[in-house]
Amino acid sequence: MVGPMSPEERQSGMVRLKLGIALLVGVSGGLVALQGEASLPVVGAAVVVGTLVGAVLAWYIFPSGSNYR
Template sequence: MVGSSITPEDRSRAAVLFKVGFTLLVGLSAGLVSIQVDASVEFTLSAVAVGTAIGAVLTWFTLRSIRSVQPDGLADRRERDR
């Protein structure tokens, strides 16, 4: 049987980049929406900060939910890679 060509380190790094990217995407989209309505600079920066915090919560909730419905094989592989 052919094994995975992705090393556990690469998989970890990709997971971290995905989490950071998803969080920043939500945060920056909040800032872009505030720019579209001609908000002040302070409001735009606060929208980015609050959006980023909400993005972090969404990322945590989404990944927690995904882990609960993953097939057993993926959970076993994750435990083996630790």
């Protein structure tokens, strides 16, 4: 049988989830810019800014703290 998750496993999973959300938002922004026929520097900027926005969004959705279950 599978036991409960350890705090280390839970923390590692949350970090991976937050990274995944940030990268998903960043790549999505880049794809939208690419679809709009933007230049390559603009597409790169859209990916970077989108990833930063995604990181803030992930932090807002899943705040870190000991009360999270």
